Amino acid sequence: MVFKCVHCGYKVNSLFIQYSPGNIRLMKCENCKEVADEYIECEIMKAYSHLLFNTRDNVDFEVFVDVILLNIIFVSVLLLATSIMLTSLTEITRVKDILLAIIVSSYFKIFLVAMMIWEFPSSVPCVVDVLVLSSNAVALRVVTQSTIARCILVCFSAHATKFLANQMLRH
Ligand SMILES: [Zn+2]
Incomplete structure (x- = not known):
């Protein structure tokens, strides 16, 4: 430049x-x-x-503990749902593939991190959630070679559980 x-x-x-x-x-x-x-x-x-x-005063340690806990719940539900609804998770490499796919396809979360620093319209988190969910489903489909409907269902159940856990933590 x-x-x-x-x-x-x-x-x-x-x-x-x-x-x-x-x-x-x-x-x-x-x-x-x-x-x-x-x-x-x-x-x-x-x-x-x-x-x-x-931003330092607004972002406290408790928030980060919650975020880590929610992500553990999310990944557990995702792997559980994948093993029930999609293929059997016998190979350890498959678990690694799925985790990698989910991490890569969750890059929209960068926007959520940015939101902690800058102000965005309140509709943005919802849009980001939908984008993350759909990209997770596509990534899961590539890894598991299952139908897109099943992948969306697996991702939706994981996101829904995370959402409910988040609601519980806040009250
Ligand atoms: Zn000059």
Whole structure:
């Protein structure tokens, strides 16, 4: 990516060097020897202070324990449902395949993590859930070679159990 010096318009390769989080050095323009873009510092500092001061208090340790517990429940139900409704889970490699497929297909969860930091419309979690569920089902189908309807049913039961467990934890 190429940036431009805000003083003379000369091309600069980077606006700053980051040594560690919050520790940056602004780059100088080779042409006019001014700091190429001093405003970037304000932007970076604003982003860091937002992360440090406004999210740390809201995300506490209890939430992470809940998330881990819910994921254990989710994976257990998923494997149980897979062994009942789909194929028999005799091979250990199959379990590994299924877990990998579920992890890879759950990348939509990145949006949920992002939501802990930035504000999104309240409809977003629901949309993400549907996307995760459908991609899980497709991944499961590839691994187990079963019908898509069965895969959706397996994924739905796992997601539903996780949802109910989440409701129980919150009350
Ligand atoms: Zn310049």
